[in-house]
Amino acid sequence: EDQVTQSPEALRLQEGESSSLNCSYTVSGLRGLFWYRQDPGKGPEFLFTLYSAGEEKEKERLKATLTKKESFLHITAPKPEDSATYLCAVQAAGGSYIPTFGRGTSLIVHP
Amino acid sequence: DVKVTQSSRYLVKRTGEKVFLECVQDMDHENMFWYRQDPGLGLRLIYFSYDVKMKEKGDIPEGYSVSREKKERFSLILESASTNQTSMYLCASSGAGTGELFFGEGSRLTVL
Numbered sequence: 001e002d003q004v005t006q007s008p009e010a011l012r013l014q015e016g017e018s019s020s021l022n023c024s025y026t027v028s029g030l031r032g033l034f035w036y037r038q039d040p041g042k043g044p045e046f047l048f049t050l051y052s053a054g055e056e057k058e059k060e061r062l063k064a065t066l067t068k069k070e071s072f073l074h075i076t077a078p079k080p081e082d083s084a085t086y087l088c089a090v091q092a093a094g095g096s097y098i099p100t101f102g103r104g105t106s107l108i109v110h111p
Numbered sequence: 112d113v114k115v116t117q118s119s120r121y122l123v124k125r126t127g128e129k130v131f132l133e134c135v136q137d138m139d140h141e142n143m144f145w146y147r148q149d150p151g152l153g154l155r156l157i158y159f160s161y162d163v164k165m166k167e168k169g170d171i172p173e174g175y176s177v178s179r180e181k182k183e184r185f186s187l188i189l190e191s192a193s194t195n196q197t198s199m200y201l202c203a204s205s206g207a208g209t210g211e212l213f214f215g216e217g218s219r220l221t222v223l
Contacts, residue, residue, distance in 0.1 A: 032210040043201050
């Protein structure tokens, strides 16, 4: 069974304090790993797809990286507007196209 | 841009009422999904559909049904709402064979 574990559950940072969120996964062959951002009371918004170990994607202050067992979402010099819940999901190769989601990391960036 | 539109952002219903939640996507996506999201439980898949008139149960289908008569529209039905169905409901769509889901804004349902 595919599993996705995100840590920490919650993270508080000061503005400008860089950090990383972790997504550990167990899947029988990875087809893709996805990161989403979810603002309170809204639906998740797609951020990145990573397909193979060593791949990196960047968007503004966010950089996602992938190894064979985990992915990191690095946040460089965060701002209060980066506050959100970040969700990770994996899709297994050769199986159902339905992604398995982690429970997310709630990030709060204080000014 | 992909747009997934959910018919109602906020609903308040009484126990036993029938509830319809509608979702429309404008990107000709084959796959559509209904999730519910509760604090501490994350996203849980209720039903999904990979084609018109096709549907598959997700992890928590009990108490729900779905309808997909047209490719762009996927409806979630609560035949007799109960208080434990108070939740945020999220619709999503994706293209064939792809894993990126595009979500609607969500429908927050309160059952009294």
